Amino acid sequence: MSKARENRDDLSYRPVPDAKGRSRKGEARRMAMPRSLRRQPGNRALASICTHHHIAVFLLTFFSYSLLHASRKTFSNVKVSISSQWTPTFLNSTAMELQPYELWNSSHLFSSAEEATLFLGTLDTIFLFSYAVGLFVSGIVGDRLNLRWVLSFGMCSSALVVFLFGTVTEWLHFYNKWFYCCLWVLNGLLQSTGWPCVVAVMGNWFGKAGRGFVFGLWSACASVGNILGAFLASCVLKYGYEYAFLVTTSVQFAGGGVVFFGLITSPKEVGLPELDAEEKNVVEEDANRPLMSSEDVDDYDRNYSIQASDSSIQPKAIGFFQACCLPGVILYSLAYACLKLVNYSFFFWLPFYLSNNFGWREAEADQLSIWYDVGGIIGGTIQGLISDMLRKRAPVLAISLLLAVGALFGYSRSPDSKPINAVIMAVTGFFIGGPSNMISSAISADLGRQELVRGSSEALATVTGIVDGTGSIGAAVGQYLVSLIQENLGWMWVFYFFILMISSTVLFISPLVVREIRLLLQERRLRRLTG
Template sequence: MPGVRRRPPANRTLTSQCTHHHVAVFLLTFFSYSLLHASRKTFSNVKVSISNQWTPFPHNNTSPSLQPNELWNNGHIFPDTRKATLFLGTLDTIFLFSYAVGLFISGIVGDRLNMRWVLSFGMCSSAVVVFVFGTVTEWLHFYNKWFYCFLWIVNGLLQSTGWPCVVAVMGNWFGKAGRGLVFGLWSACASVGNIFGAFLASSVLQYGYEYAFLVTASVQFAGGIIVFFGLVISPKEVGLPDVGEEGDGSAEEDVSEPLIGSSDDNDDNDDQNYSIQAADLSNSGSSSNARQPKAIGFFQACCLPGVILYSLAYACLKLVNYSFFFWLPLYLYDNFGWKEAEADELSIWYDVGGIIGGTIQGFISDKLQKRAPVLAVSLILAIASLLGYSRSPNDKLINAVLMAITGFFIGGPSNMISSAISADLGRQEMVKGSSEALATVTGIVDGTGSIGAAVGQSLVSLIHDKLEWMSVFYFFSLMIGLTVLFITPLIVNEIKMLRAERRLRRLAG
C-alpha cells in the first residue's frame, strides 16, 4: 500500500554503514567520557585519606613536637572527621549543581562551536583543575575550604562539556537503525570510567592521595590531546554522507525518521513528508557546503516534542541511579556490617546490571522502533526489583544477584534516556538535516537529570538520618513511579502508532 514502507532490518543497515571511522568515533567518545568519570571516581575513592589530612592527628601533647606547631596544624581545617566528611559531601552537591548548570550552557556552546574543540578543552582544563585541587594544594600545604569549593564549581562546569558533545558526535555518526543497541553498548562508558578511576587511585594511593589526582589528571589531559587531533565530529568531514542521506528513499526513512512521533500522523501525511524530504535531500547535496544549518535555540529545543517530558522523567530516574552510585557501599556497610572493601567490590554488580540492561533494552527498542513502551515495562519491573532488593538476606551472592537485577531495570533505562533517546530527540522531523540540535537537547535532558540527582543526595541523606533505609527504598519507588507518570503520554502515543502500523501491515498483506 502507498502508506506502508518496509523497514530494512536494523542490524543489516547498521553493519552495512559501519566503517573504520565509525569505530574510531565510538572508541574516542567512549574513552573520553570514561576519563571524565574516572576523575570523579578518584575523588570518591580518596575521601578517607583527604578527611584524615584535614583533621588533627591524635598525638601525645607531653612529647616534644618534631615540627613547628604552625606546620603541624596547617592542614587541619576541620576539628573532626565528621565535619570533614560533611564538607566532602557538600563538595559532591556543589559539583552536581554546577555540572547541571554547565550542561545547559555546554549544549548550546557545543551546537555553535566545533564540538571537538569544546570536548578537548573541557577534558584538558578539567584535568588541570583536578591537578590543582588534589596535588598542588597538598604539595604547597595550602588548605582552604573556600578555594576547594571554587575549584569544584569550576570543575563541574568544565566536565559538563563532555556528555552533550559525545552524544551529539555519536548521533552524527549513527542513525536510527541500530541506535538503541549501539548506544546501549556505548553508554557503558560511565561504568567503565568508574572502574578505571578506582584502579588508578588504588594503584598509587599508598604514596599519598595527591598522586591519585596526579595520575588521573595526567591521563585525562593526554586523552584530551588525543581527542583534539583524532576525533571527527561528522561523516561529512571525511567525505561520507551524513546520517539520513545515505542509501535509497526507504533506507533514508529508516535511518533518519525519529523514534519520537506524533499520533495524529496518517498515511497521506507520511507520503507527503517522504516526498518533501527526498526532494530536500537531493537539493541539499549540492548546497550543503554553501549553506550550513543554524543552531537551534534553547527555548526552541525545549519546545521540541518529548524534550520536557523526558527531561522531567530523567530528573527522577537519575536521582535514583546516582543515589545508588553514592550510597550503595554505605548501605551495605550499615545494613549488613560488611567490610568497606567488600561493599565497594560488591557494588560493582549494579553497574554490570545497568550495562546489560541498557544494551538489551536498546536492542529491543530498535526492533520495535519505539522506546517509551520498553522504558515503561522496565521501570515497572524496577519498582518490584527495588522492593525485592530492600529485603535481601545477609548473603553476598543473593545480594549481588538482586543488585544486578535492580541495576538492569534502573540503570538500563537511565542509559537509554541519556544517550539513545537524547539523540532521537535531537534529530526529530522539524530539525532533520541539522545536527546543531543534538548537543542542546542532550544538555537539557542531562542537565535536568543532574539537578534531580543533586537534590536527591540531600533528600536521601535526610531520610536516612530521620527514618531508616527501608524508607529510602520507598522514596526510590516513588521516584520511579513519577518517571513512568511523566512519560505516560509518550507511551500512549507510541502504543497507538504500533497498533496503526500493525493494522496497515495486515491490510498490505
C-alpha cells in the same frame, strides 16, 4: 496531487499485475503500506554502512567519556579516606599532643565525621549544579564550535583542576573549604563539555537504524569509566588518596590529547556523505517504488516532483527555547531529573554506603560497587536492542523502571554477604542504569534528530544538553537530600526516597508510554490487514 496521495496510502489499492498478468496482492499491499509502518532491517543496514571511521569514532568517544567518569568516580571512592583526613583522630588521654596545634592539625576541617560527610554531600551538590548549568551552555557552544576542540579542552582542563583538588592540596598540606568549593564548581563546568559533544559526534555518524543497540552499547562508557576509576583508586589507595587522583587525572589528560589529534567529528571531514543526506536518499528511493497503475503515473510524477522540491528545503538551526518545545523533550527531561538523582546517588554514595553500613574496608567496597555498573552496561545494551526491535523506547523504559522499584526494595534489605549483595546490586543496576543510559544517549539522539529538526546542525547537542542538564539539576538536589536523610533518618529512608523518585520517573513518561503503545497496536493491526 491529492488523488495520488490517496492511491499511495490506500491499503485496499488494486493489485499490481506482473509480467504474466498475474496479481501480486501481497507485494502490492506490502509496497502500499506507509514506510513508517514497515519494519526496517536496522542492524543489517547498520552493518552495511559501518566503516573503519565509524569504529574509530565509536571507540574514541567511548573512552573519552569513560576517562571523564573515571575521575569523577575517584572522588566517591576515596570519601572515607578524605573524611578521616579532614577530622581529628581521637587518642587516649596519655597521648602526647604536638605543638603548635594549628600546624599539625591544619587538615582537620571538621570536628566530627558526620560534619565531614555532610560537606562531602555538599561538594557533590555543588559539582552537579555547576555541571547542570554547564550542560545547558555546552550544548549550544558545542553546536557552534568544533566539537573536537570543545571536548579535548574540557578533558585536559578538568584533569588539571581535579589534580589540583586532590593531589596538589595534599602534597602542600593546604586545606580550605572555600577553595575546595571553588575548584569543584570549575570542575563541574569543565566536565559538562563532555556528554553533549560525544553524543553529538555519535549522532553525526550513526543513524536511526540500530540506534538503540549502538547507543545502548556505547552508553556503557559511563559505567566502564566508573569501573576503571574504582579499579585504579583501589590499586593505589594504600599509598594515599592523593595518588588515586594523580593516576586518573594523568590518564584523562593524555586522553584529551588523543581526542584533539584523532577525533573526526563528522563524515564530511573525510569525504563521506552526511547522515541526513543518506537518510534522505533512502526516503527518495522508497518514494520511487511503483505503487500505482499506469493511469495514475502522470499524477504521481507531478506529485513526486513537488515532494522532491519540498524535501530539498533544509530546516533552519533552532535555538534553546525552540529545542525545549520539541515533542518529548520536556517530559524526558523531567523524567531524567528523577532517574539521574537515583543513578548518581549510587554513583556517589555506594562505596561509602557499603563501608558505613556493613563495615567493609574501603578498597573492598570500591571493588564491589563495580557490579552496579556491570548491571547498567548489560541493561542499557539489552533494553536498547529490545527498543530497536519494537521501534519504541518508552514502553521498554516503563517496564524496566517498574521492576527497578522491586530491585531497590530488595537491595535495601540485602544481607551482610558480599556475593548476595553483588548479585542484587547488579540487578538493581540493570533496571536503573539501563534506562538512564537509554535516555541520556539513544533517546536524546532521537529527540535531536526527529523530523521537525531534520537537517539542523544546531539541534543535537542542544537537545542533549537540555535533557542531561535537567537531569543533573535533579541529581544535584538529590545528593544533598541523600546526606540529609541518611544523617537524620538512616539508610532505609534513603531507599524509600529512591523508590519515590523512580515512581515519579514512570509518571512523567506515562503519556509517552500510552502514545507509543497505541502506535504499536495500530501498526500490528495494519500488518494483519496487509498479510
